[in-house]
Amino acid sequence: MNSNAPDDWSPADHPYSIALSEANWWRATVALTVGRMHSDDVQVGWFSSRQIDARTLVVALRQLLAAVKLERTALTDLGMDPAVISALDDAEQAFLVALPNIKHVRDGLTHFEDWARGQGGGPQAAARKTADPRAVARRFWSFGYDPVTDTVTMGPFTIPVSAALPAASALCEAIYAATRAVDQRSTAQLRDQAVQALTExxxxxxxxxxxxxxxxxxxxxxxxxxxxxxxxxxxxxxxxxxxxxxxxxxxxxxxxxxxxxxxxxxxxxxxxxxxxxxxxxxxxx
Incomplete structure (x- = not known):
């Protein structure tokens, strides 16, 4: 009997596939959270389920960009056709156009220990050049979901919730296309290797x-x-x-x-x- 030992496998051997897997998980998370945010609100202790889901949504959207980063790195390391990488870049840009403030909203949410003191990076760092940290913190604070406008905000930054799922789905499709291009190239190389061995x-x-x-x-x-x-x-x-x-x-x-x-x-x-x-x-x- 032939079998592969469990430790033969490593995610480092197939990072482009890991990127696709993670992208699909986070896209599903986006679908789940958006669906719940657009449904009836439920009190979870002192908290609104919609506000809880808004936090999850922001993290999920940002993680999709992490999946793109891993996919791009894998494609580059594999020496894939620049056109494949360019198509992925275009998809990422379209995602950012649909959700232009996702980075700042995520940063404010996950780095609250700095943003609450006005000591965050990015826009807070720039604002500290003309204002004291206390004023900076006040300007960039107040995370929340507004069901009337269907938006998530962090200070002055806004994300349209209605754009989240279409943008996430399109980005996942682009990552899938890039991953399939890798598989197709690998398959063609494998066939050529087999044919050459048999011919010889x-x-x-x-x-x-x-x-x-x-x-x-x-x-x-x-x-x-x-x-x-x-x-x-x-x-x-x-x-x-x-x-x-x-x-x-x-x-x-x-x-x-x-x-x-x-x-x-x-x-x-x-x-x-x-x-x-x-x-x-x-x-x-």
Whole structure:
């Protein structure tokens, strides 16, 4: 049986996927909080549920920008096409246009220990050049949600709640598109590697005489199978061994999507099952 040890996996290996996962979590948080803010208010002790949700909303929106930052860093490290990064930049800018004050509102909310004293950074730092900290604190204080105008404010800064979910959804879609571009490139590289290994082993794998078919699926996985009509029964076992050996020589393996831990991949190829081509897990240190 083949299996990967739990510690083979690390988020550091796939930061672009982590960015997408986090973006989806925070987008869902935005949807949940906006829905509750637009519903009946509920008293939670001394507090309004809408005011509680307003705080959560601000943090969720700002975290989406953190997801964009991680995605951009991952794309840059991977050397992705600049057009992919540019599209992500454009989506981030559209998000900021829809919610222009999100940074200041979040900063005032999460750095209340400084803003309450007029000692915050950004706009408070600039205001301290012409006013004392006490006056600065008063000017930039008073966080809250106004259901009449459907806005969240922190001092002079305002966020339109109605724009939150559309902006969050659009940004998530852009992160998804960037992540899929990475997956598609990785898949294409994997297919090229597999085809080259088979070709060097003198195994026909390109039309019209491909005894072995190597194809890229819509699921961004590489599939390998035998063209049984072109491989006589008596030669299938030997061919399966040659295929396995050729792929193993370049750090690739075959896996059954039906039984991922099965080690009888050669028999499965001979029986006509389509298997996926995967890279061997990197050694742990």
């Amino acid at each position: 082993a003198a195994i026909p794998c390109t039309p019209p005489h491909d005894a072995v078919r190597v194809s890229q699926g819509r699921d961004t996985r590489i599939w390998l199978s035998f063209e049984l009509t072109r491989v006589p029964d008596g030669q299938r076992g030997e061919l399966a061994e040659r295929v396995t050996k050729a792929l193993d020589g370049v750090g690739l393996r075959l896996t059954s999507p039906v039984f991922p831990q099965a080690d009888d991949t050669a028999d499965r190829l001979i029986a006509g099952e389509a298997l996926t081509v995967e890279r061997n897990s990197p050694p742990t240190t």
